[in-house]
Structure formats: C-alpha cells, structure tokens
Amino acid sequence: MGIIVLHASAGENACCLRLFCPALREMDVLNVEDLGDTMLIAARTVASEAPCPKCGLPSTRVHSRYRRTVWDLATGGRAVKVELEVRRFCGEPSCDREIFAEQVGGLTRRHARRSTALRTLLTSIAIALAGRAGARMAYLVGVPASPSTLLRTLRALPDPEIGKVTVLGVDDFW
Ligand SMILES: [Zn+2]
Numbered sequence: 001m002g003i004i005v006l007h008a009s010a011g012e013n014a015c016c017l018r019l020f021c022p023a024l025r026e027m028d029v030l031n032v033e034d035l036g037d038t039m040l041i042a043a044r045t046v047a048s049e050a051p052c053p054k055c056g057l058p059s060t061r062v063h064s065r066y067r068r069t070v071w072d073l074a075t076g077g078r079a080v081k082v083e084l085e086v087r088r089f090c091g092e093p094s095c096d097r098e099i100f101a102e103q104v105g106g107l108t109r110r111h112a113r114r115s116t117a118l119r120t121l122l123t124s125i126a127i128a129l130a131g132r133a134g135a136r137m138a139y140l141v142g143v144p145a146s147p148s149t150l151l152r153t154l155r156a157l158p159d160p161e162i163g164k165v166t167v168l169g170v171d172d173f174w
Helices: 015-020 116-129 131-140 147-155
Strands: 027-034 038-045 062-075 078-090 099-101
Touching: 015 027, 062 116, 116 131, 116 147, 131 147
Parallel strands: 038 078
Antiparallel strands: 027 038, 062 078, 078 099
C-alpha cells in the first residue's frame, strides 16, 4: 500500500491536497489553515493564459487580480473553503469583450460560490430529500446548505422533457 505524503511546504509538494481536492491540481497552494470544522485553503491560479468566454481566443495579458471564495466538497468530514486569487485578462482587440475573469475548470463558474462537484452533490441531496431533510443530510456530510438553498437548486434544474403523448385520458386534464 502506498503512503500518502503530507504536504511539507504547501507548495509544489502539496500532493495530498491535490488528491483530496482535484480542482487544485493546476494551482499554487499558498496556505492551509485548520479552522476546526472547516479547512481553509489559499490558492492562486498559475495558467499562463485564459480563453475569452465570448470568442474563445486565449489571452496572456493580465489586467488585474482579485480574490474570490469557493466552497468545495468536504474532506475528512470537514467543509473545504478555498480562497482563490484569480485574474482578469484583457480581451483581444478583435473582440468586443475588453476584460474577462478567468475560470478554474471544476472549481469556479461565473458568480458561483460552490465548486462543480459540490453543486452536483447538493443537487442530488435536494432531489432525494428536498429542503429540510436535505439540509440535515448536507450538514452531516460536511457540506452545510440551508433548506432554501436546496430548494433553489431544485428550481434551477431544467424541466424534464415530455415524451410524445400517445394516449391521453380524461384525468390528464386535471
Ligand atoms: Zn473575446
């Protein structure tokens, strides 16, 4: 059985973090702090370029940096909060998008405060248990979410496609 090497400097060797939080694989981990029921990870993006969300052309010209917070799946039963330093890039002159923010695959999405994996988990909990019971389950698995958040998640789901109607009964009008 292999041994998982604990991160020594939270830099290049932060391999256990990358195992537990795969979304951090492409990032510089700056610091890890144990806050009791939450693990706080400070990280920054290092990719040399980012694609424009409008035209898809990559840009290497950094406009500015800013911080954002994203919650990820729990690790060891504890919530994982990632404080990310991300960049805004200048768009290409051929595109009317002058500035855009970079996104980290699997972790960030425009305006979202939860990672893709966490949103998927909360959506599954909401589908199975809805608001209050779902909130209790989410708390137990280390990803606290309020009943209203879970219900919002349900409402945001696309409507299921209605198949071709072959037989229509009187009851279908009620
Ligand atoms: Zn563009």
